[in-house]
Amino acid sequence: MTSANTPAMPSPSTDTDSLTKMKRHQHLTGEAAERFQRDVARHYEGGKSIRQIAEETGRSYGAVHRGLLLGGVKLRGRGGNTRGKAAPQAPAE
Numbered sequence: 001m002t003s004a005n006t007p008a009m010p011s012p013s014t015d016t017d018s019l020t021k022m023k024r025h026q027h028l029t030g031e032a033a034e035r036f037q038r039d040v041a042r043h044y045e046g047g048k049s050i051r052q053i054a055e056e057t058g059r060s061y062g063a064v065h066r067g068l069l070l071g072g073v074k075l076r077g078r079g080g081n082t083r084g085k086a087a088p089q090a091p092a093e
Helices: 030-045 050-057 061-070
Strands: none
Touching: 030 050, 030 061, 050 061
C-alpha cells in the first residue's frame, strides 16, 4: 500500500547513464511519466535504439516509442540499407 508520502516510482538514479528498471504494466502519470520521457529521450538521442531502451527499462517497445513521441523527440529512420539501389557496375573484362 502506498501512502501519500511514499513515491510511486523509485528516485531517479544519480548515475546519468543508467535507466531505471520498471515493473511491467505500471501506469505512469505526472512526474513519473515526465521523468520516463526525459530518460528515454536522453538515451535515444545518445544513440541507443528503442529496443535497447525497452530491454533496459523493462517496458515494451510501444511504451518507449510513445514516450519518445510525447517527449517531442524526432525519431531516426529505420535501420538497414538506406542508400537505395546500388549503381550498376561495368562488366568485368
